[in-house]
Amino acid sequence: MLEAKEHSSLEGVIKIIGIKSAINLGLSESLINSFPGIERIARPIFAPGEIVDPNWLVGFVDGDGCFHIVTQKTESSSKVWLAFQITQHSRDTLLMESIVKYLGCGKVYNRNSTPALGEAPDFRVYNLDTVSSKIIPFFLEHKLQSVKSLDFYLFREACVLLLIPPGGGKRWSPYAVRARKGR
Template sequence: MNNKLLYNSNILYPQWVVGFIDGEGCFHISVSKNSTMKLGYQVTLEFSITQHIRDKELMHKLVVFFGCGYVSSDTSNKLQFRIRNRNDLAKYLFPFMDNNLLLTTKALDYADFKRVHAMLDNREHLTPEGLDLIRKIAASTNRGRK
């Protein structure tokens, strides 16, 4: 697939974006109670970048750059760019990240995030063993990483 179709480099430079993600991005894996789910838990994936509200224009440029996601208020003075849709993660974020490698330990968080995404695609979260593994992966990412 042609990289020009994956993101809009007329908006932001791809290497700047990947560096910004290295410093400010978050690959979040959530396991929360939901009685409507088979095992009583729901697994949610979210990629986000949080910034002060003064950088609102930049946050909206990220939506245009990736061709997906949205901007929401985190607090009265913070905004978040978020991608939660699993199809958008696979179609837009993953190809970009795979072609523009992170340089910090955040690369490990991305690898775990992508691994859990594949587990969801394979419906592994619907088994007690799969759900337990996802919980362990989630606990070892971001601030839980040693």
């Protein structure tokens, strides 16, 4: 379209708006009112296959993954746990399930996101043994390329400290504080 300069005509703009109708949230009320005769394009159905390249998953996590160090303090105790999570739009539930299959761990949870987005699937791994035996080795072998590698470093350090037998549990707090404050 750009090479043929179609985008600079009214017909080209209408064609672009038709394409936009199939992307993310579709057309805004304003666009629908401004261009009432738009021929909408059907959203392609994407059925993810098997994940075959670990680098694809690393890139996906670089963009949409989270390494959480969760702290909870009550009057009588403190708890710390780790959570690895990826959240997507509801239309990507099958993709989240393929990540469970590929990594051999985790679970997909559905939660309400926003009224516009509806339910959003979360792929999550909470179990400390699973984090230490599957998630951490995967990302040590297949390196994250973004600033998220710093989050992973803190996450890994917290995991090591949490695996120390009772009595060594107080050492985690600097890592949790740094992770919560944006490194």
